[in-house]
Amino acid sequence: MTNKERVEILKVKHEELHQKIEDGQSLYLNDDDMKKMKFEKLRIKDEIARLEEFDPDIHQGGVESFR
Secondary structure, three states: OOOHHHHHHHHHHHHHHHHHHHHHHOOOOOHHHHHHHHHHHHHHHHHHHHHHHOOOOOOOOHHHOOO
């Protein structure tokens, strides 16, 4: 798998987690579950940034465009 493919997969996972967090806030999920999801979302965001920094050909404005 190329870095670009990995980044695309991570972006999808990041967006899915974002949606789960948004839904969880309206469904009043417990704090531990929310904390775990937010931590995982941050971990994915950091990995995307690391991969994009490592391979400038896939850099598309960085993670600033993420929610």
